[in-house]
Amino acid sequence: MPTPELDTTQHDLESVWELREEVLYPQLFGPASRGIFVLEVSDFAALGHPECDPRWLHLGVFEFAPTPERPSWLYATSGGSTPWEQEPDQYMPGAESWLGFEFLMETPQQADWPIVLLKRLFAFQVLVMHGRFGDKPKIRYGDRIPIRSPIDRASSQLAHVIAVAPQCVPARQTLPSGFFDFIQFVGTTGAEIEFAKEHGTEALRTRLAEAGAAPVTDPERPEIAIR
Numbered sequence: 001m002p003t004p005e006l007d008t009t010q011h012d013l014e015s016v017w018e019l020r021e022e023v024l025y026p027q028l029f030g031p032a033s034r035g036i037f038v039l040e041v042s043d044f045a046a047l048g049h050p051e052c053d054p055r056w057l058h059l060g061v062f063e064f065a066p067t068p069e070r071p072s073w074l075y076a077t078s079g080g081s082t083p084w085e086q087e088p089d090q091y092m093p094g095a096e097s098w099l100g101f102e103f104l105m106e107t108p109q110q111a112d113w114p115i116v117l118l119k120r121l122f123a124f125q126v127l128v129m130h131g132r133f134g135d136k137p138k139i140r141y142g143d144r145i146p147i148r149s150p151i152d153r154a155s156s157q158l159a160h161v162i163a164v165a166p167q168c169v170p171a172r173q174t175l176p177s178g179f180f181d182f183i184q185f186v187g188t189t190g191a192e193i194e195f196a197k198e199h200g201t202e203a204l205r206t207r208l209a210e211a212g213a214a215p216v217t218d219p220e221r222p223e224i225a226i227r
Helices: 014-027 040-044 054-056 113-129 190-199 201-210
Strands: 030-038 060-064 073-078 094-106 142-148 160-162 172-175 178-188
Touching: 014 030, 014 060, 014 073, 014 172, 030 054, 040 054, 040 113, 060 113, 073 113, 094 201, 113 178, 160 190, 160 201, 178 201, 190 201
Parallel strands: 094 178
Antiparallel strands: 030 060, 060 073, 073 094, 142 160, 160 178, 172 178
């Protein structure tokens, strides 16, 4: 899918926000299914930081139903690219818009667990980017992240995710305030992560894709036998 053409003339924060949620996302993903699920104080408190910037409570996750071009349900964060700390005269198309990322996840069925997971990862990364966890780095493609519980909070064998570039849309998107990159998460098992530690995350992504286990994450799938 080509990157949509957006009006990149001067905008303030609110219009950049509106452009992403009401123009860019519908063009990329179709209409939102259930609105936005915003981050709450409890999302930050669960990570040990109940005192959070009130602006962070405007960040959230959208759900998008399948389209003719994309058979999966898609979940996308919104707010990591809102220019909260930039004035319009500071916008630079060649620089990151605020944190410079939004997260994605695809699933075969509509569910609440990907919303919960993305909110958790989103809250964690916002805290990381504001120094709440020391010098822990920003999530990047190729990272392997332990969830430390079944990904669906039930009986799934998947308890990790890998961070990869999406295939359903162009990874890099540009707003009047700058650019951001979509980072997609794919669920994996512990044994699959061990393979990635030895051979690299991209090698694991390729094996999962060959087995039909990526880029869509099915929490009920069995572990892929890989060597």
